[in-house]
Amino acid sequence: MNTDPSDLxxxxxxxxxxxxxxxxxxxxxxxxxxxxxxTDGPHGVRMQRAGTDHLGINHSEPATCFPPAVAIxxxxxxxxxxxxxxxIAAEARTHGxxxxxxxxxxxxxxxxxxxxxxxxxxxxxxxxxxxxxYVSALQAAGVGASVKHFAANNQETDRxxxxxxxxxxxxxxxxxxxxxxxxxxxxxxxxxxxxxKVNGVYASENHWLLTDVLRHDWGxxxxxVSDWGAVSNRVAGVAAGMDLEMPGSGGxxxxxxxxxxxxxxxxxxxxxxxVGRVLALTELVADAEGELDAxxxxxxxxxxxxxxxxxxxxEGGVLPxxxxxxxxxxxxxAVEPRFQGGGSSHINPTxxxxxxxxxxxHAGRLGQQLAFAPGTGSGNADALRAEAVELARTTEVAxxxxxxxxxxxxxxxxxxxxxxxxxQVALIRAVAAVAPKTVVVLSHGGVVALDPWxxxxxxVLDGFLLGQAAGSALANLLYGVTNPSGHLAxxxxxxxxxxxxxxxxPGEQGHVRxxxxxxxxYRYHSSLGVLPRYPFGYGLSYTTYSTDLLEARVVDExxxxxxxxxxxxxxxxxxxxxxxxxxxxAGPVRRPVxxxxxxxxVDLAPGESTTVHFELDRRAxxxxxxxxxxWVVAPGDYAVQxxxxxxxxxxxxxxxxxxxxxxxPLTLDSTIGEWLGHPVVGPVMREGMTAAIPEDQREQxxxxxxxxxxxxxxxxxxxxxxxxNLFPPEALESLMALSRQSTTDQQPTNIHTATTDASxxxxxxxxxxx
Numbered sequence: 070m071n072t073d074p075s076d077l078x079x080x081x082x083x084x085x086x087x088x089x090x091x092x093x094x095x096x097x098x099x100x101x102x103x104x105x106x107x108t109d110g111p112h113g114v115r116m117q118r119a120g121t122d123h124l125g126i127n128h129s130e131p132a133t134c135f136p137p138a139v140a141i142x143x144x145x146x147x148x149x150x151x152x153x154x155x156x157i158a159a160e161a162r163t164h165g166x167x168x169x170x171x172x173x174x175x176x177x178x179x180x181x182x183x184x185x186x187x188x189x190x191x192x193x194x195x196x197x198x199x200x201x202x203y204v205s206a207l208q209a210a211g212v213g214a215s216v217k218h219f220a221a222n223n224q225e226t227d228r229x230x231x232x233x234x235x236x237x238x239x240x241x242x243x244x245x246x247x248x249x250x251x252x253x254x255x256x257x258x259x260x261x262x263x264x265x266k267v268n269g270v271y272a273s274e275n276h277w278l279l280t281d282v283l284r285h286d287w288g289x290x291x292x293x294v295s296d297w298g299a300v301s302n303r304v305a306g307v308a309a310g311m312d313l314e315m316p317g318s319g320g321x322x323x324x325x326x327x328x329x330x331x332x333x334x335x336x337x338x339x340x341x342x343x344v345g346r347v348l349a350l351t352e353l354v355a356d357a358e359g360e361l362d363a364x365x366x367x368x369x370x371x372x373x374x375x376x377x378x379x380x381x382x383x384e385g386g387v388l389p390x391x392x393x394x395x396x397x398x399x400x401x402x403a404v405e406p407r408f409q410g411g412g413s414s415h416i417n418p419t420x421x422x423x424x425x426x427x428x429x430x431h432a433g434r435l436g437q438q439l440a441f442a443p444g445t446g447s448g449n450a451d452a453l454r455a456e457a458v459e460l461a462r463t464t465e466v467a468x469x470x471x472x473x474x475x476x477x478x479x480x481x482x483x484x485x486x487x488x489x490x491x492x493q494v495a496l497i498r499a500v501a502a503v504a505p506k507t508v509v510v511l512s513h514g515g516v517v518a519l520d521p522w523x524x525x526x527x528x529v530l531d532g533f534l535l536g537q538a539a540g541s542a543l544a545n546l547l548y549g550v551t552n553p554s555g556h557l558a559x560x561x562x563x564x565x566x567x568x569x570x571x572x573x574x575p576g577e578q579g580h581v582r583x584x585x586x587x588x589x590x591y592r593y594h595s596s597l598g599v600l601p602r603y604p605f606g607y608g609l610s611y612t613t614y615s616t617d618l619l620e621a622r623v624v625d626e627x628x629x630x631x632x633x634x635x636x637x638x639x640x641x642x643x644x645x646x647x648x649x650x651x652x653x654x655a656g657p658v659r660r661p662v663x664x665x666x667x668x669x670x671v672d673l674a675p676g677e678s679t680t681v682h683f684e685l686d687r688r689a690x691x692x693x694x695x696x697x698x699x700w701v702v703a704p705g706d707y708a709v710q711x712x713x714x715x716x717x718x719x720x721x722x723x724x725x726x727x728x729x730x731x732x733x734p735l736t737l738d739s740t741i742g743e744w745l746g747h748p749v750v751g752p753v754m755r756e757g758m759t760a761a762i763p764e765d766q767r768e769q770x771x772x773x774x775x776x777x778x779x780x781x782x783x784x785x786x787x788x789x790x791x792x793x794n795l796f797p798p799e800a801l802e803s804l805m806a807l808s809r810q811s812t813t814d815q816q817p818t819n820i821h822t823a824t825t826d827a828s829x830x831x832x833x834x835x836x837x838x839x
Contacts, residue, residue, distance in 0.1 A: 072100050074344040079337070082344045083326040086307065088317035091121035091297075094347070095317070103354045105347075107215070107294075107315070108164070111171020111187065111203075112137045112409070112536065113416035114157060116164040132160050133366030134409050134416035136536040138173055139514055140377035141199060142189035142558035143533060143608075145646045146670045149373050150199040151206035156369050158210030165357035168213040168258060168350065171414075174200040174247040177559050178223040178589055179574040183483045186410035186514025186534055190558035191590030191605065193243055194665050197250030204255035213258030213353045215294055216251050220244055220278060221583075222263035226483045226575035229298075232266035235583040238658065240267075241693035241700075242587050245282065252287045258350060259292045262311055264299045271301045279310035292346040297413075304329040308336070312343040363419040371422070371538035371545075376644065378546055380553035380609040381519075381529040381561075387506045388528050389549025389611060391431075393466045395438040398425055399457045399500060400470035400493075401446050407472055407512040408539040412480025422540030424470060424510075431548040440464065444496045454492075458499050467504035468547065469497050469526075472512035483575055487518045487565050494522055501525040510543060516561055519602050531555075549611060554644035554670070556608035556714070560590050560601045567601070569593035591715035592661035606648050606665075606714035612639030612675065616647075619720035621709045627687040627702075633711050633720060634680045637673035644672045647681050648712045655705025655728070656692055663710060663718075685709070690726060697731050704728030735808040737801070741788050742781030749811040750804050757800065 074082060081097055089095040089104060096104040109115040114132040121127065135141075135153050144150075150172075161169050173187040174196045182188075189196040204214040221233035221244050235244065251257060260283065262272040272278060273295050283289045292312040300306055300314045303322035314322060329335035380388070390396055403425045409416060425441055432439035444457035461467035471493045478484055488494070501507040501522065508528040511517065512535075519529065530553070535542055545551040562568050569585035576582065588596060591605035615638045621631040635645055649667040654660055667683040690707060691700040704727055711720040735744055745751045780788060789796065 072097075072102055072348055074341040074348065076100075077344065079327050079330060079340070080323070082340050083323040084320075085344050085347050086312060086326060086340070087303075087314040087322055091316045092117065094313065102348065103351055105167050105350050105354060106165055107168040107170060108161070108166045109171075109413045110157060110169040111173055112141075112153070112157075112414060113418075114160045114164060114166060114169065115414065115416055116166060129415075129417045130164060131363070131417050131419045132164075132361070133157075133363070133370055134418035134537040135366075135370050136374050136377050136539075137186045137410055137414070137514065137534045138189045138199075139186040139558075140374065140533045140535050140555075142195065143379050143531075143555040144373065144377040144670075145195065145556050145558070145668055146376055147198055147202040148670075149376055150203040152369060153373060154203040154206035155210050156366055158207045158212040159359070160361055160366065161212045162210075162355070163357060163359050163361050165355075166212065167353040167355070168215055169207060170215045170217065170261065172200045172203045172214070173217050174251065175218055175220075175222050176244055176247070176589065178583070179568060179570040180487050180516035180559070180562070180565070181484045181574060182223055182515065183225040183478050184410070184412070184480050185516075185559075186478065187414055187480075189247075191560065192558070192665050193246040194250075195558060195668065197247035198668075200247055200251045201255040204251055204257050208255070208258065211353070211355065213350060214255075215259040215261045216248060216257045217261035218263035218296055219248055219260050219272060219283070219293075220263060221267050221272075222265055224483055224575045224581065225481055227579065229264045230266065230579060231576060232269050232580045233583065234268060234580055236586065236695070237698075238693045238695050239583055239586045243589055248283075249287050252283070252289045257291055258353065259294045259313075260289065261294050261296055262299060264296050271299075273299050273311045274302055274305035274309045276309040284310060290346075292343075292350055304335050307339055307343055310343075312346050361419070367420060367538055370536045371542050374532075374535035374538050374542035375545055375551040377533065377535060377555045378543065378553055379531045379533075379555035379557055379607070380546075380611075381531050381603055381607070382523070382526070383609055384527045385506070387466060387508060388530070388547060390437075390466060390468070390508075391435060391548050393437060393506075395464040395466070396428070396432065396440075397457075397460045397464040397467040397504070398428060398439060398441045398470070399444045399461065399467055399496070401443050402470035402472055402510075402512050403428075403441065403468075404443075406539050407475065407534065408536055409534055410479060410514045411475045414480070416537075418537035420537060422538050422542070424540040424543050427541040427544035428468075428547065431544055431550075435548075438464070444469070444500070445492045450492060454496055454499055457496060458503055461500040461504035461507070464504070466506040466508060467500050468508045468510060469500055470510045470512070471497060473514065473517065478514050484515055487516055487562075489517050497522045498525055508547070510547070512539070516559060518564060519561065520563060523602065549641075552611045552641055552643040553608070554610065554646070556606050556646045556648075557603055558605070560594055560605045560715075561603040562594075563600065563602045567594075567599050588661060592664065595662040595715055601716075604714045604716040606646070606712060608646070608714075610639070610643045610645070612637055612641045612643040614638060614643075614645045614673075616711055616713075616719045618680070619709070619711055619722055621685075621722045621724060623724075624684075629685040629689075629709070629724065631667075631683045631685060631709050631722075632680050634678055635671060635673070636678040637675055640675055642672070642674045644670055646670050648714070649683055649685075650710040650712055650715070650718070651685070651689055652708040652710055653690070653703075653705060655707065655726070656701070656703030658692055658694075660692060663712075663715065665715070694731065696733060701731055702726060702728045704730070732808065732812050734812050735785075735805050737786040737789075738784050740781060741777070741783050741785060744785060744804075745777070745781070747808060747811075750808050753807065754804060758795065
């Protein structure tokens with residue numbers, strides 16, 4: 070980019086801050102400024118050349134439909150996210166697309182959110198790591214990312230105007246960290262602001278969100294793009310740090326910017342800054358190059374899908390199916406697979422693998438008898454179910470494909486419940502009542518309840534939405550060609566009322582209160598003892614793994630290094646997810662029982678061991694202090710834990726952290742409890758109080774010490790009205806000065822290893838053995 074914003078007229082500057090049409094920006098040919106082409110992602114390239122829309126209704130060019138984020142999240146595999154990002158960039162370049170709108174990294178606050186299929190996880194660390202690797206790979210291949218939707222976009226109900234009422238600690242600890250990680254590690258070209266309000270202010274004109282946090286705190290230098298149609302007040306948006314309005318407004322809002330600058334209502338300098346950030350995006354502009362390699366994209370889509378499905382149940386080792394003599398395949402999803410979500414990310418796939426056809430190939434190779442019955446659908450439902458039941462009765466294993474139709478979940482509306490459709494529940498239970506063995510394969514974008522049929526079946530393979538190669542991927546997993554390695558990226562509750570946001574979703578009268586605070590997903594279930602059907606991080610395999618030799622050591626005042634050895638103790642090769650949690654109740658705020666802080670996915674042959682190393686920085690132990698408005702490591706006890714899921718801890722090591730002493734200066738508005746509890750002022754104050762009381766009354770005062778608790782919450786100003794001259798003004802001023810001095814002398818964080826309780830195994834720290 071050679072154009073300087075100051076060389077442009079005010080009208081030209083304003084023109085660059087809104088779109089030319091639905092998917093591109095205005096060029097300025099005389100100034101050498103090209104148009105920037107954007108298109109929807111995040112799990113494929115939705116390039117529309119005609120009949121543009123933002124809801125995925127109209128036709129788009131063929132592209133690989135990769136597994137949506139709901140599946141990639143359950144892969145727990147940053148490499149998978151990166152491979153997908155690189156391939157999407159390659160396909161974007163063939164269409165001349167410069168910016169792909171994705172990834173979506175909002176937190177899954179409620180399983181009812183209609184757009185959960187576009188988001189990775191209920192955990193910000195997992196979402197942030199996957200999002201950062203996706204963005205890094207996409208942009209390394211020459212295509213810009215637009216990380217969305219910033220911020221607190223966790224529902225579709227009233228999404229254009231609802232105000233998400235969220236306290237700052239909850240925002241900083243849960244809803245912002247994924248964005249923070251992507252911004253600070255991957256430097257995305259753009260961040261897309263969301264439709265909703267955040268604490269009463271539209272995200273598109275929220276100065277605290279777009280400037281104070283995004284730019285000042287995190288150092289973001291790219292452009293902020295509006296979600297399509299998310300601009301309420303264009304002038305306020307520029308003032309807040311929102312650079313590019315999409316789509317175009319036909320010049321109406323350009324004129325508003327020009328008028329506001331000329332009237333002195335908007336800083337011309339801010340306009341130039343926004344223009345500079347938009348001009349920087351033109352560095353991404355390049356002509357279309359290459360041709361779409363549909364085979365390469367499809368192969369990658371299948372590999373990613375195979376690594377994302379989660380085996381939830383496998384009683385008696387009914388899976389894999391390669392040992393069965395006969396199999397009944399039941400359910401319409403076996404022939405008409407559900408593999409992506411609805412709305413703006415809807416991809417026109419280059420091809421679609423059908424599960425039944427893929428299973429027939431495996432059956433033919435094995436000499437296995439395989440038959441199909443739809444079980445449900447249009448026509449006589451009772452007759453279809455009876456046909457499926459009769460087929461299940463005569464075969465060794467019945468495989469029922471079930472899930473949610475695209476009409477059940479999409480961008481634009483939230484779900485009303487989490488149960489499977491009643492006809493599918495009836496089909497599963499009827500089949501399970503007669504089949505020797507029953508396997509259920511699920512396809513859905515949002516969490517579904519597994520009751521009341523779960524205990525009736527022998528195996529459950531949760532495929533979520535696996536992209537265009539879902540059919541062949543599921544067949545490979547069912548027949549053991551690929552070992553399942555996915556783990557849940559969100560909790561599966563037993564019932565909707567068990568979810569933390571149940572009473573506060575989707576809000577009322579234009580407001581949604583995030584009353585559960587930081588206790589979302591597994592943080593809620595683990596902390597309150599609300600047992601889920603399956604916990605966050607859960608996933609089975611066709612092999613087994615053992616965890617040994619957890620070690621954690623202090624590197625410096627703010628860093629801990631941890632290592633753990635994992636062994637494939639079973640008969641087949643597989644991939645295992647090592648999950649590292651930090652647990653503590655230290656500090657003045659209520660904290661979850663444990664929080665995910667690191668993870669790694671390792672590939673192990675039978676009998677092979679590997680030692681995985683992690684580095685835990687200061688943020689792994691910190692909470693957001695709403696008084697200090699900063700991250701704080703509280704003094705106290707911490708545990709580094711390795712879990713097979715959020716509820717199953719298999720190794721643990723205790724640490725004691727000296728922490729950070731954050732002492733707020735005392736004032737007359739500080740409470741008596743704060744005065745007496747101050748580590749420096751408190752002892753001096755007590756000594757002065759004792760000296761002011763006659764010696765013959767001191768013993769009585771000691772006996773009445775507990776009565777001080779009655780006034781602990783009373784501000785000093787009010788307390789003085791009761792005690793007269795007990796604290797002379799000059800003495801109080803001296804103590805307040807002492808508190809201010811102690812505030813500047815706070816200690817840095819220090820960490821000490823207290824005890825180790827990792828494993829009874831021999832202390833052999835090998836890197837890799839077989």
